[in-house]
Amino acid sequence: MKTSSFITAFCAAAALTAESLPVKYEMEQLLYTAEDGRTMNYCRREMNWDQPGKAAVLIFFHGAGERGNDNEKQLFHGAKEVTEWCAKNKMKALLIFPQCPDGKQWVDTPWNAPSHTLPAESESMKLAMELLNEELKSSDLDKNRVYVAGISMGGFGTWDAISRYPEKFAAAFPVCGGADLAMADKVKHIPILTYHGDSDTVVLTKRTREMVAAVKAAGGTKITYVEVPDCGHNSWSTAFGKEDNWKWLFEQKKELSAWQAFLAFFGL
Numbered sequence: 001m002k003t004s005s006f007i008t009a010f011c012a013a014a015a016l017t018a019e020s021l022p023v024k025y026e027m028e029q030l031l032y033t034a035e036d037g038r039t040m041n042y043c044r045r046e047m048n049w050d051q052p053g054k055a056a057v058l059i060f061f062h063g064a065g066e067r068g069n070d071n072e073k074q075l076f077h078g079a080k081e082v083t084e085w086c087a088k089n090k091m092k093a094l095l096i097f098p099q100c101p102d103g104k105q106w107v108d109t110p111w112n113a114p115s116h117t118l119p120a121e122s123e124s125m126k127l128a129m130e131l132l133n134e135e136l137k138s139s140d141l142d143k144n145r146v147y148v149a150g151i152s153m154g155g156f157g158t159w160d161a162i163s164r165y166p167e168k169f170a171a172a173f174p175v176c177g178g179a180d181l182a183m184a185d186k187v188k189h190i191p192i193l194t195y196h197g198d199s200d201t202v203v204l205t206k207r208t209r210e211m212v213a214a215v216k217a218a219g220g221t222k223i224t225y226v227e228v229p230d231c232g233h234n235s236w237s238t239a240f241g242k243e244d245n246w247k248w249l250f251e252q253k254k255e256l257s258a259w260q261a262f263l264a265f266f267g268l
Helices: 005-014 079-088 123-135 153-164 181-187 205-217 236-241 243-251 258-265
Strands: 028-033 039-047 055-061 093-098 141-151 171-175 192-197 223-228
Touching: 028 123, 039 079, 039 123, 055 079, 055 123, 055 153, 079 093, 079 236, 079 243, 093 123, 123 153, 141 153, 141 243, 153 171, 153 181, 171 236, 171 243, 181 205, 192 205, 192 236, 192 243, 205 223, 223 236, 236 243
Parallel strands: 055 093, 055 141, 141 171, 171 192, 192 223
Antiparallel strands: 028 039, 039 093
């Protein structure tokens, strides 16, 4: 995508100075290396690992302003709220925050476009999903409670992830993103909570409105849309600031087939 005044303004609005970098929220800062040598920075935290049972999993896709190679800026939005909620509610969870490199995107499409068709999977999304799959090999994790959330560029990433891997996720929490309307039938079974500002001119509000309508038209009954008044692009402060939203997310669980339920009953 060519550089434009729109993109420059968008990134400047979300950019962080060294002085404003967040604390690490007790995160591990790691480097994922694929078999072919490709790498991706990511942060992770095991929350309440002393609690019984298997842990839920959340992968979070950050926005454009948090791209880079410092392996910290991706924690600027969302990390504080979800770690505090998990700590307060003793939620056993693995939190994963991959970082998209400068100049790359979770989804290779313009953010201000009125619509898009699902493009080829971006290199960054491929790496993030490979990283997630590697983590999911652990027997400590509940494969039926894998969640995805993200804001702006990461809101697009959230929709993209569930569109490509609809059977992997138990729920999704996309904020001010956009999706390919043709994917509505693929994601209609997934519980989705989505937010967008009513006056967003960075990512057009219609992107979420139309996707929600498409999911409902496809027969989806598990999607909830909250439109935030007078917030511009920043609908995530409202979305992440409501504890009930995190409670809802971590309560979701994939519905098991009869055979899966049978195996689960016998611990197989």
